[in-house]
Amino acid sequence: KNEVEQSPQNLTAQEGEFITINCSYSVGISALHWLQQHPGGGIVSLFMLSSGKKKHGRLIATINIQEKHSSLHITASHPRDSAVYICAVTGNQFYFGTGTSLTVIP
């Protein structure tokens, strides 16, 4: 069992929809990261969280330390949001989820 579990694995949405990607982890952490990888591209760090909520443009990330759970929300989704979104946590080392492949259809 992976230390970081993401759901769903694959997600298809219509442009404009509100999207939620979930992440649960089983290890003690100092921070949780949401990362984005476009097809053929490198990895971009979207958020680093240790508590509460962060917002950047149409992206919102929340974390509940007690429940060991985080969510990434995308409001008013757009085709350019299509990418793989990866949850990762830093504790004793860096653990990654398998990623959620998001496709936003125009």
Next chain:
Amino acid sequence: EAGVTQFPSHSVIEKGQTVTLRCDPISGHDNLYWYRRVMGKEIKFLLHFVKESKQDESGMPNNRFLAERTGGTYSTLKVQPAELEDSGVYFCASSQGYGVGGYTFGSGTRLTVV
């Protein structure tokens, strides 16, 4: 500010050959990390440098992999001899502090062993 740079972006080698991947971190970042993603699996940690010292190399799969960071600047990851199962994308990241501050990832090196 220049980001984390990795060379080459793609490499195709034959089984048994040697390949060296390079990572140039953001200037001033003491922490440098190597990760890899093999087909269909999650990204896995390989090792962590603090300056030129190996802080944690627990993720290195076997002794065919050798990482160095001479002078605490750029790092190399050598695979010798390469095996088919080494194929994947190798990512490098750097940060100023461990567990705090931002991590910046490189765009990765896609290694294909045939």
